[in-house]
Amino acid sequence: MTDRFDGSSIDLERALSRYMLERRITRRQLLDRIGKVGAAAALAPVIAACTSPGASSAPPAATSGPTQAPGSSGPAPSAEPTPVPEPEAELYIYNWTDYIGEDVIPSFEDKYGVKVTYDFFANTDEAYAKLGDDGGGYDLSFPISVDIPSFVARNALRPLDKALLPNIVNLGAEWSDPGYDPNNTHSVPYMWWTTGIAYDSTKVTDSPTSSTALWDPRYDKHISMLDDWAEVFGVALIQLGYSANTQETAQLDEALALLQQQKPLVRVYSTDTIGTMSSGDVWIGHVWGADTFAIQEENENVVYYIPEEGGIKGSDTMAIFSGAPHPIAAHLFINHMLDAQVSASNTNFIYYMGPNAAAREFIDPAILEDPALNPDQAIVSKLEEILDLGQAVRDEYLSRWQTLRGG
Amino acid sequence: MSADSPVAPPTIRSRAEALTSAILVVPGVAWLILFFVVPLGMIFLVSLGSRDELDRIVLTNLSFDNYLRALDPAFLPTFLNSLRYAAATTILSLLIGYPIAYWISRYGGRHKALLLVLVMLPFWTSYLIRTYAWMIILRDNGVANWALQAVGLTSEPLILLNTDFSVILGMTYGFLPFAILPLYVSIDRLDSSLIAAARDLYASGRGAFLHVTLPLTMPGIVAAMILTFIPAIGDFVTPDLLGGAQTTTIAKVIQELFLEGRDWPFGAALGFILMLITLGGTLIALRPLRREVVGA
Numbered sequence: 001m002t003d004r005f006d007g008s009s010i011d012l013e014r015a016l017s018r019y020m021l022e023r024r025i026t027r028r029q030l031l032d033r034i035g036k037v038g039a040a041a042a043l044a045p046v047i048a049a050c051t052s053p054g055a056s057s058a059p060p061a062a063t064s065g066p067t068q069a070p071g072s073s074g075p076a077p078s079a080e081p082t083p084v085p086e087p088e089a090e091l092y093i094y095n096w097t098d099y100i101g102e103d104v105i106p107s108f109e110d111k112y113g114v115k116v117t118y119d120f121f122a123n124t125d126e127a128y129a130k131l132g133d134d135g136g137g138y139d140l141s142f143p144i145s146v147d148i149p150s151f152v153a154r155n156a157l158r159p160l161d162k163a164l165l166p167n168i169v170n171l172g173a174e175w176s177d178p179g180y181d182p183n184n185t186h187s188v189p190y191m192w193w194t195t196g197i198a199y200d201s202t203k204v205t206d207s208p209t210s211s212t213a214l215w216d217p218r219y220d221k222h223i224s225m226l227d228d229w230a231e232v233f234g235v236a237l238i239q240l241g242y243s244a245n246t247q248e249t250a251q252l253d254e255a256l257a258l259l260q261q262q263k264p265l266v267r268v269y270s271t272d273t274i275g276t277m278s279s280g281d282v283w284i285g286h287v288w289g290a291d292t293f294a295i296q297e298e299n300e301n302v303v304y305y306i307p308e309e310g311g312i313k314g315s316d317t318m319a320i321f322s323g324a325p326h327p328i329a330a331h332l333f334i335n336h337m338l339d340a341q342v343s344a345s346n347t348n349f350i351y352y353m354g355p356n357a358a359a360r361e362f363i364d365p366a367i368l369e370d371p372a373l374n375p376d377q378a379i380v381s382k383l384e385e386i387l388d389l390g391q392a393v394r395d396e397y398l399s400r401w402q403t404l405r406g407g
Numbered sequence: 408m409s410a411d412s413p414v415a416p417p418t419i420r421s422r423a424e425a426l427t428s429a430i431l432v433v434p435g436v437a438w439l440i441l442f443f444v445v446p447l448g449m450i451f452l453v454s455l456g457s458r459d460e461l462d463r464i465v466l467t468n469l470s471f472d473n474y475l476r477a478l479d480p481a482f483l484p485t486f487l488n489s490l491r492y493a494a495a496t497t498i499l500s501l502l503i504g505y506p507i508a509y510w511i512s513r514y515g516g517r518h519k520a521l522l523l524v525l526v527m528l529p530f531w532t533s534y535l536i537r538t539y540a541w542m543i544i545l546r547d548n549g550v551a552n553w554a555l556q557a558v559g560l561t562s563e564p565l566i567l568l569n570t571d572f573s574v575i576l577g578m579t580y581g582f583l584p585f586a587i588l589p590l591y592v593s594i595d596r597l598d599s600s601l602i603a604a605a606r607d608l609y610a611s612g613r614g615a616f617l618h619v620t621l622p623l624t625m626p627g628i629v630a631a632m633i634l635t636f637i638p639a640i641g642d643f644v645t646p647d648l649l650g651g652a653q654t655t656t657i658a659k660v661i662q663e664l665f666l667e668g669r670d671w672p673f674g675a676a677l678g679f680i681l682m683l684i685t686l687g688g689t690l691i692a693l694r695p696l697r698r699e700v701v702g703a
Contacts, residue, residue: 107555150461153460213485237507263652264653266653268650268651279547281546282550391462398667399479405655406483406484406485406655
């Protein structure tokens, strides 16, 4: 789960799919746009996303910041009396490509008079390498929740000053004390998604509700699983009635046996479900819910469900780095993102559900009614977030994953 | 290198020559040290190291533990898969490449240069895009299945993509030019009067090929084998795109160890083992050439 859009950064098709998914545009619209403005202009953002996102602007580390950031030398988390938040003049943000509403940054800049430099990345390998242990000059980024503990262990994150985040009360109750970051000490949840199963209803006709459909021999060589060990073991463990974060090696062995039983039926372990499912090679696949939209653009018969046994949810966070040159502006930005209307406008633009309970009334009803984007509360309560269980446990998972893949 | 053993006492002229050749060799040696020896040394060093709890590389207690871990039988099928694909690719490239190279050399006439350009032509398009094209051709609703159904060879789509077949096809397609070019050079260099002489001495066409042409073009065959086997065994892109659940290669495992497993020392050890296998294969392939290299 370290990288939702896993694999080669050279993967043009995947980058294109992701881009279109997040811009809410279809392939047809893209072609249309190419016809109107020319390929170079229409594809420029995709190419930027594929090559080296973030290289567009000068590295923020090079700026001659106003004064030495107070946070860079071991900040005392609570001993920071900033009752009157006077933000710095600038703010450096590093986020996934097209993962924010289009008017969110301008409205922040207007409100606080802060100049925002906003760079993007296409995968976490690239992003985390650049962020390093102190943010690499960036104030704020959007790490995947599962990675928060390792950032905290490396002292890479600055503890949040909740006094500067009055809007944090807008978070839904289930997000106030997440397992990856108790009490949201170092991060604030941004958007969340689910992992489930998608199937082509013309091939899989009996409307499955369980994850055992992925073991159905009728779909021999038309089944796909994500190329992601935590997610794949998650499906098996949950089906067996265990936690997706189990540390019991006996349970992992059982899950491995179950997956070995499934493997001969599996066509491919791949995160490119948009490609494999829209081409028709895969009839039923283990997919990230957010990819469903793009698959359905290609094949309207595709249906998404979260297995009745339970499923996986994941989330991205907003976190301020220990070396942040502009910590106050960064806090104000997080607070801005927690605003009900701003959060809703993000969701309405990128089609991911946020953790913001107050935002719901401003969200497009079509999104709220889509079970893939906004699952029923009864299902949500059964979702589990994958945790970073530390090196020893990770090695237990990974060695079994390699046994599964190789054998 | 060649100027370092003159029999005559060094004259000013030969010393100047030695100096010139030494200067000429500097860029190549520097390049090899900087981009081959140093990285290789770094990989080897990391492979002897271990990790702390935060997955950072620790080089204080160097040991061969990672190599012992690599002996885990769980990795054997993956290594064998990589070897199998590389061997099949090498053999197919030779079987397909040799007749093409032979034909261009013997019957190409004044179009030889053009034919060789045609061999190279695929390189004008990115390998990634050509591999994607194979995905589109081989998928269930792709061109290949459409053609098979159109001629009535099959009624249901065959599963071609994500199989051993598609991986070997893609790799052979990708590496074939690397086989054709050295084969062409050695076949073209072959003096055709030797074949004529064999025929004059009542060798059959087959006999002349087996006893004259084939041995004399062995250097080209060996070069072709090395040039296809080495990239094939470490290939990551082709098996990743054209392969499936049953085709895991060692390159994929190494990639996973580095990125998702965050276990660089173990990944480096597997990478180093892969390199040793490649080196072993290369040395075996070079054996038939030993006489020629040492000098007859």
